[in-house]
Amino acid sequence: MTPAPIAVALDAPDLETAARWAALVTPHVSTVKVGLELYLRYGPDVIASVRGASGVQVFLDLKLHDIPNTVAGAARAVGRLRPAILTVHAAGGPAMIQAAVEAAPHTMIAAVTVLTSLSEDDLGRIGLAGPADDAVRRLAVLSVEAGATALVCSPNEVRAVRAEIGTGITLITPGVRPTGAATQDQMRVATPEQALADGADLLVIGRPITDSPDPGAAAAAIAASLRRSV
Ligand SMILES: O=c1ccn([C@@H]2O[C@H](COP(=O)(O)O)[C@@H](O)[C@H]2O)c(=O)[nH]1
Numbered sequence: 001m002t003p004a005p006i007a008v009a010l011d012a013p014d015l016e017t018a019a020r021w022a023a024l025v026t027p028h029v030s031t032v033k034v035g036l037e038l039y040l041r042y043g044p045d046v047i048a049s050v051r052g053a054s055g056v057q058v059f060l061d062l063k064l065h066d067i068p069n070t071v072a073g074a075a076r077a078v079g080r081l082r083p084a085i086l087t088v089h090a091a092g093g094p095a096m097i098q099a100a101v102e103a104a105p106h107t108m109i110a111a112v113t114v115l116t117s118l119s120e121d122d123l124g125r126i127g128l129a130g131p132a133d134d135a136v137r138r139l140a141v142l143s144v145e146a147g148a149t150a151l152v153c154s155p156n157e158v159r160a161v162r163a164e165i166g167t168g169i170t171l172i173t174p175g176v177r178p179t180g181a182a183t184q185d186q187m188r189v190a191t192p193e194q195a196l197a198d199g200a201d202l203l204v205i206g207r208p209i210t211d212s213p214d215p216g217a218a219a220a221a222i223a224a225s226l227r228r229s230v
Contacts, residue, residue, distance in 0.1 A: 004223035005196070007031035007059045007085075007172070008215075009206030015042050015049055022050040024216035025209065028223045031084065033059040033204060047081045057084040059204075063112055065089035068099035079104030085172070087112050087152060090139035097146035108170065110150035111143035113157070116175030119187040132188060133160045140165055154188035155195035155203075162199045174204035178222060181208045192222055193229040 006029040012018035015038065022032045038046050039062060051058050060083035064071045071088060078086060088100045090111040101109045113136040114123065120132055128135045136157040141164060143151060150170035153161055158171055175189045183189050184207060195203050205222065212218035 003028060003030040004219075004226050005030055005200075005202050006192075006219065006222065006226075007033040007202055007204045008209050008219060009033045009035060009061075009174070009204055010050060011035055011037050011206050011210070013037070015046060018046070019049045019052065021210050021215050022056065023052055023054070024214075025219040026052070026054040026056045028216070028219040029056075031057045031059050031202065033061050033206075034083075035061045036063070044078070044081050047083065059083065059085040059202075060107075061085075061087045063087045063089050064096075064100060065092045066096070068095045071096050072099035072103040075100040075103040075107075075109070079107050083107055085110050085150060088148075090143045090148075090151075094142055094146035097143055097148050101147035101149075108150050109148050110152050110170070110172055111139070111146075111148040112152040113139040113143070113161075114153065116154040116173075116188050117185050122187070133157050137161060137164045144169055152204075155190035155198060155200055156188050158195065158198040158200050170201045171199060172202045172204060173200040174206075176203045176205045176208075178208055178225070192226055196226055196229065 008025045010018040032050050064074050085108045087110045090113050136153045140151050140161045144165050152172045154175040155173045173195045175186045176192050177189045209215050209218045
């Protein structure tokens with residue numbers, strides 16, 4: 001069976017736990033995601049550990065955000081590890097995004113538009129007042145023009161972003177919660193089925209899978225529900 005278009009966020013406190021989660025979910029999902037918690041503790045070794053024997057695609061979610069020269073150096077350094085996807089913050093601007101794209105030619109650079117943990121009230125407080133859609137679409141266009149081939153946004157903005165940028169750009173959505181699951185610190189959320197129906201290419205799902213007593217079964221259940229929904 002084809003693995004579901006899900007990136008499981010391996011936000012684990014230690015490498016053993018992350019590797020165990022990765023081994024349990026990889027029969028069911030296309031991708032595992034390494035974020036700041038694991039990478040800052042273990043560095044480059046973490047990639048091989050979670051890739052394991054399965055050779056699953058690894059998404060390195062470091063959300064780089066600095067001046068272009070510094071981001072180019074960081075993207076070059078981690079590009080050598082050949083992650084399939086690397087994130088940068090779209091708010092770093094077009095020169096910074098372009099620098100990352102050029103420095104890591106074998107990795108898909110995904111620009112994070114507006115964090116899914118931000119509500120519209122939060123956006124007003126950081127000077128981005130207005131519907132989240134507006135800021136997300138603005139940052140999406142800027143990122144694609146700078147060379148990003150993937151974008152991160154909430155499932156609620158997928159339709160608007162797709163309408164703005166057309167096909168050919170990978171849309172990645174965190175803020176995904178199965179019906180009835182706690183939203184926790186995520187503010188702009190939708191179900192996996194809704195995110196896929198609206199046109200997301202890759203769904204990032206962490207705690208609804210990894211907090212389960214059986215992460216493998218939780219991933220399999222979401223994958224099966226996605227298959228039923230298409
Ligand atoms: O806007 C963003 C960008 C990245 N993330 C990351 O996705 C996962 C979500 O985990 P859950 O446990 O499913 O909430 C996490 O690693 C974030 O760093 C995001 O949530 N929003």
